[in-house]
Amino acid sequence: MPDTANYQVPDWLAEVLASSSPDIKAAIGRLADEYGCAKSEARKLFYDVTLSLNKRFFPPLSKMELTVTEQCNLACTYCFETGMKSPKRMGASTAKKAVDLLFDHAKDGADLFITFFGGEPLLNMPVVEETVAYSNKRGNKTGHRLNFQMTSNGTLIDDSLAKHLSGLGIRVLVSLDGMGPTNDENRRYKSGKGSFDEIAKGIQALKPHQPWIGVKMTVTPSNALELFENVMGLRDLGINQFIIGHATGMNWSIDKQDVFERQLSQLKTWYLKSKPENFRIAEFDEPDEKQGFFGCSAARSTIAVSVDGAVSPCSKILGIESERLIAKLGSVDEGLYCLANRRDVLSCAQLAESCREIGIADTYRGGCVASNYTDTGDLFSPSMADYEISQVWARVGAIN
Numbered sequence: 001m002p003d004t005a006n007y008q009v010p011d012w013l014a015e016v017l018a019s020s021s022p023d024i025k026a027a028i029g030r031l032a033d034e035y036g037c038a039k040s041e042a043r044k045l046f047y048d049v050t051l052s053l054n055k056r057f058f059p060p061l062s063k064m065e066l067t068v069t070e071q072c073n074l075a076c077t078y079c080f081e082t083g084m085k086s087p088k089r090m091g092a093s094t095a096k097k098a099v100d101l102l103f104d105h106a107k108d109g110a111d112l113f114i115t116f117f118g119g120e121p122l123l124n125m126p127v128v129e130e131t132v133a134y135s136n137k138r139g140n141k142t143g144h145r146l147n148f149q150m151t152s153n154g155t156l157i158d159d160s161l162a163k164h165l166s167g168l169g170i171r172v173l174v175s176l177d178g179m180g181p182t183n184d185e186n187r188r189y190k191s192g193k194g195s196f197d198e199i200a201k202g203i204q205a206l207k208p209h210q211p212w213i214g215v216k217m218t219v220t221p222s223n224a225l226e227l228f229e230n231v232m233g234l235r236d237l238g239i240n241q242f243i244i245g246h247a248t249g250m251n252w253s254i255d256k257q258d259v260f261e262r263q264l265s266q267l268k269t270w271y272l273k274s275k276p277e278n279f280r281i282a283e284f285d286e287p288d289e290k291q292g293f294f295g296c297s298a299a300r301s302t303i304a305v306s307v308d309g310a311v312s313p314c315s316k317i318l319g320i321e322s323e324r325l326i327a328k329l330g331s332v333d334e335g336l337y338c339l340a341n342r343r344d345v346l347s348c349a350q351l352a353e354s355c356r357e358i359g360i361a362d363t364y365r366g367g368c369v370a371s372n373y374t375d376t377g378d379l380f381s382p383s384m385a386d387y388e389i390s391q392v393w394a395r396v397g398a399i400n
Contacts, residue, residue, distance in 0.1 A: 007049060017050065020340050021328070028334070043334060050335040051104055058342060060107040063297070065117045065304040065315040066090070066098055066131065069124040074153050074195055077186045078218065078247045079319075089123070090307040092130045097332035098305040099135050105336065109143045116150040116170070117304070117315050122161070132168045149173060151216065153187070155195055157202035166209035173243070174203060176215040178230030182223045186247075200237060207238050212278075214241035221247075221256040227263035228270070231281075241280045246389050248371045257392055264396040272400070283393070294355070294366040295348035299329060299341075311336060313345045316370035317379075327369075327379060345369065350380035358382070364390055 009017070012030070016022045024046070032042035069089040072079075099114070106112055114135060116128050132148055139146045150165070154174040157165075165172060176199055177183045184194025206213060215234060219227055231242060246252065246260065268284050293300075298313035305311055309332040312318035312325050320326055327345050330336040344350070348366055355361040360382070366372070367386040375383035 007052070009049060009053075013049070017053070017337060017339050020338065020344075022337055024331075024334050024337060046337070047333075047335040050330070050337045050339070053339060054105060054336050054342070057339070058346065059300055060110065061102055061105040061301055061303060062107070062110055063113040063115070063302040064098065064102045065115045065302070065318075066095060067117045067119065067304065067306050067315065067318065068095065068121050068127050068131075069119040070307055071123045072119045072153070073123070073155060073189065074120070074187060075190045076188070078220065078250065088307045090127055090305075090309075092127050094305075094307070094309040094332060095127050095131045096134050097309060099131060099138065101305075101311070101332050101335065102303075103138055103142060103144065106144060111145045111147060112139070113147045113149065116148070118151075120153055120156065121150055122152055122156045128170070129168065132170070147171075151175065153195065153199065154202035154206075155198040157205050159205045159208075162202075162206045162209045165206075172206060172210060172213075174199065174206075174213065174215045175218075176203075176234065176239075177218050177220075178223060178226060179233040182226050182230050185223060186218075186220060203238060212240045213238060214243060215239050216243045216245070218245055218247050219260060221250055221252055221260075224256055224260040224263055227260070228266045231267055235276070235279060240278055241282070244281065244283060248368070248383070248386065249374050252385055252389060257388060260389070261392045261396060264392065265399060268396055268399050283397075293348070294352040295345065295369055298369065299327075299345040303329060303336075305332060309333060313342075314370065316368065317373070320370060320373060326373060345379070348380065351382065354381055360387055363394065 013027060016027045028039055028042045028046050031045055032039045035042065067090065071087050071089065102112060102114070114131070121128060135146050138144070148168065148170040150170050150172050152172050152174060154176065157172070175187070177187055180194065180196040183196040183199070187195045189195060203213060267281070271281055271284050298317065302314060303311050304313070304315040304318045306318055306325070310325050311329040311331055313327055313329060317326055327341045329338050329342050336342060348369070351366040351369070351372070352361065355364055355366055364382065364387050366382055367390060369379040371386050372381055372383045373379045375385060
């Protein structure tokens with residue numbers, strides 16, 4: 001077998017890797033034939049070649065979203081994971097290969113972040129536990145420091161589980177849209193029952209073991225008017241940090257945008273004047289500096305892995321269609337072999353050109369590519385609905 005450090009990629013393999021949907025089975029078979037080796041050895045060579053090319057042409061990875069299950073005990077009306085409704089769960093072997101891939105593509109000694117995602121990740125705790133143990137073992141050998149996070153709906157958390165998660169070093173981010181009526185409008189069980197009461201119990205169980213609790217709050221056109229009231233109510237419930245975002249794929253009329261802007265403005269004015277302790281809204285703390293690139297961290301420093309081990313630029317893109325991945329990057333077995341897709345998502349050159357053509361490039365960096373796809377059918381055609389909401393945030397950002 002050749003030394004991959006000095007391996008000259010043949011023209012036929014370069015063509016395969018330049019494709020947006022490479023025929024990996026055929027490529028590995030041809031490598032096995034050319035070198036007279038087993039397909040397992042050829043697969044290892046293929047992985048090492050793509051690893052070398054990724055290190056040469058792309059930034060190192062530092063974050064991975066691990067979809068440990070597509071199962072969920074809720075049926076939220078606006079869930080973006082429309083293509084992930086199966087009962088499938090990730091196996092421990094797949095999770096460990098995903099961890100290996102992250103380490104292989106990471107910078108030496110860098111902090112690494114693994115987020116357990118779903119579905120509801122608490123429905124596959126055995127794999128979560130094995131992943132933490134395996135990652136820590138690798139990190140101890142390589143000098144990487146691991147940071148574990150979990151995005152959970154919070155309904156399954158009791159004191160015992162909260163204590164266990166804390167012992168594993170997992171920080172939980174709870175998905176919660178507001179107080180009872182607001183949250184239960186969209187975040188419901190399959191039976192139609194609201195989830196707020198169970199989430200509130202989960203937060204109270206979590207609090208002694210994780211004093212700082214953050215929530216991911218999704219604002220919809222129908223509940224935007226209650227945003228300030230909901231933040232105040234959740235603060236009293238013990239929430240320390242808010243990540244506030246708008247629901248995509250919904251009709252944000254001009255009137256509803258105005259409501260959202262007034263509520264955000266009221267919230268920021270209170271926040272700046274009160275300077276509350278042990279309380280944070282990151283969007284209000286950090287200056288709104290225009291990033292130097294279009295798109296986001298997807299495929300740049302972050303990847304997402306499906307239950308079957310396919311690699312996507314991010315969990316939102318993965319959630320659109322998990323069986324036929326859009327902009328697939330590769331797999332945990334063969335590595336990040338879709339170099340053309342990683343280049344296109346990372347550079348967002350087409351998105352930048354689209355923004356320039358319609359005259360918004362000076363104030364907008366293209367937004368979420370998954371939202372773009374949902375609205376326009378193209379990752380690289382900007383969602384004008386998201387653009388309009390971004391301008392709401394920009395105006396609120398000018399308040400000081």
